[in-house]
Amino acid sequence: MNKPTIYHIPVCPFCQRLDILLTLKGRYDEIAHQVIDITQPRPDWLLQKTRGTTALPVLETAGGHIIKESLVILQYLEDIYPERPVAQRDPYRHAVENMLTRMDTSFFSPGFGWLMNQDPTRREALREDMLNQYAQLNDFLLEHAPSGPFLFEEFGWAEAVFTPFFERFWFLEYYEDFTLPDEARYARIREWIDACLSHPAVQQTSREEVVKLYYDYSKGAGNGALLPGRMKSSMSLTPDWRARPWPPRNKYEHNATDAELGL
Numbered sequence: 001m002n003k004p005t006i007y008h009i010p011v012c013p014f015c016q017r018l019d020i021l022l023t024l025k026g027r028y029d030e031i032a033h034q035v036i037d038i039t040q041p042r043p044d045w046l047l048q049k050t051r052g053t054t055a056l057p058v059l060e061t062a063g064g065h066i067i068k069e070s071l072v073i074l075q076y077l078e079d080i081y082p083e084r085p086v087a088q089r090d091p092y093r094h095a096v097e098n099m100l101t102r103m104d105t106s107f108f109s110p111g112f113g114w115l116m117n118q119d120p121t122r123r124e125a126l127r128e129d130m131l132n133q134y135a136q137l138n139d140f141l142l143e144h145a146p147s148g149p150f151l152f153e154e155f156g157w158a159e160a161v162f163t164p165f166f167e168r169f170w171f172l173e174y175y176e177d178f179t180l181p182d183e184a185r186y187a188r189i190r191e192w193i194d195a196c197l198s199h200p201a202v203q204q205t206s207r208e209e210v211v212k213l214y215y216d217y218s219k220g221a222g223n224g225a226l227l228p229g230r231m232k233s234s235m236s237l238t239p240d241w242r243a244r245p246w247p248p249r250n251k252y253e254h255n256a257t258d259a260e261l262g263l
């Protein structure tokens with residue numbers, strides 16, 4: 001019997017969700033993990049498996065079936081590895097974590113939108129949008145889990161869904177000088193984020209990797225796209241990010257070259 005295979009992109013937050021879940025279950029090594037280079041066209045063999053779609057992660061089951069969409073794959077992994085459940089089993093509790101999960105897109109979209117923004121006059125409005133999303137999560141947690149730090153007793157499903165984005169938003173601190181204000185309106189979400197970030201199952205990436213790989217996103221080029229005048233994307237697999245210098249932070253004033261980025 002083949003192992004199930006996950007096709008993934010390094011530093012993709014949706015892919016990291018699966019790594020977190022598998023780590024929580026102690027099953028990470030039972031899956032084959034195959035890296036796909038986001039800066040190159042998808043290989044034909046992969047496009048054949050996906051029938052032409054390019055978004056990752058994709059899971060190929062041991063029986064050769066293809067499953068797309070990170071949240072769908074998470075549920076599949078939860079179902080095939082039912083010991084050490086990560087999702088809640090009680091119907092009401094499961095509904096609560098699903099409500100929070102459903103807030104993911106309205107949380108991460110303004111974060112990526114702000115990172116990719118190129119118009120300095122829009123910065124304050126984008127900061128406000130982002131803060132409103134943190135406030136909504138804060139309110140949800142105050143209603144359903146006032147004593148914290150997690151939604152339930154332990155790091156679980158909602159934490160696996162959101163933590164990759166808490167880690168990606170290190171790019172907002174670096175490129176947009178964003179920090180969550182030290183105010184009561186954000187105290188509960190701050191506590192959740194801190195507890196999530198320090199959990200042992202979420203250490204697949206680092207602030208340094210995120211900041212270096214997402215430089216081109218900060219200049220408006222997403223998903224491995226190439227910026228004008230550049231030969232290489234900051235999302236390239238080589239040179240290794242550890243060997244590259246920290247990128248310049250002044251995205252609104254300066255276009256870094258390949259050489260400046262250590263590419």
Ligand code: GAZ
Pocket residue numbers: 009012013014038054055056057068069070071108109112113116222223
């Ligand atoms: N809904 C899918 C899932 O699995 O949950 C999303 C997967 C996805 O978007 N994967 C991206 C991908 O494979 C990599 S991570 N892209 C290559 C391709 O060919 O489609 C997020 C953004 C954004 C831009 C990028 C990303 C991101 O907004 O992290 O907003 C959330 C991509 C402009």
